[in-house]
Amino acid sequence: MTNMTLSVPEELYKIMKKHSEIKWSEVARQAMWTQARKDIKTVARKAGMGWIHPHSLRHFYATNLLKHGIHVKIVQVLLGHSNIKTTSRYLHVVEYDIRKAIQETALDNILYQEGVSTDLVFF
Numbered sequence: 001m002t003n004m005t006l007s008v009p010e011e012l013y014k015i016m017k018k019h020s021e022i023k024w025s026e027v028a029r030q031a032m033w034t035q036a037r038k039d040i041k042t043v044a045r046k047a048g049m050g051w052i053h054p055h056s057l058r059h060f061y062a063t064n065l066l067k068h069g070i071h072v073k074i075v076q077v078l079l080g081h082s083n084i085k086t087t088s089r090y091l092h093v094v095e096y097d098i099r100k101a102i103q104e105t106a107l108d109n110i111l112y113q114e115g116v117s118t119d120l121v122f123f
Contacts, residue, residue: 062090067097 006028008016016024037054044052058079065075076087 059090062087063093066090066094 016022033054040052040054040057044050062075062079065078066072072084072087072091075090076084079087081087
């Protein structure tokens with residue numbers, strides 16, 4: 001996590017010094033995430049997306065990087081994972097897409113060999 005420096009009013013600073021047993025950086029971090037969650041849910045609701053969580057955006061980001069061919073080690077760095085096993089959880093979606101593409105290609109080949117058109121037909 002990146003360190004941040006914030007300006008606070010002198011009175012608040014005195015209170016923080018007086019209560020040094022409190023991890024103020026953790027309080028600030030929690031407040032920031034609470035507000036971020038509220039903002040994301042509000043925007044999602046306005047966009048008609050229904051339920052969404054900040055981690056959903058992270059998962060979407062990682063999955064799309066992998067789907068577009070970004071190496072898993074690069075995704076690991078971008079997500080800040082210390083262990084590649086954590087990042088590899090996102091690979092299941094890509095593996096599913098690969099399996100699906102292979103199955104569709106295999107079916108297309110069979111249909112082609114049988115003389116069946118695979119063009120889309122609209123009724």
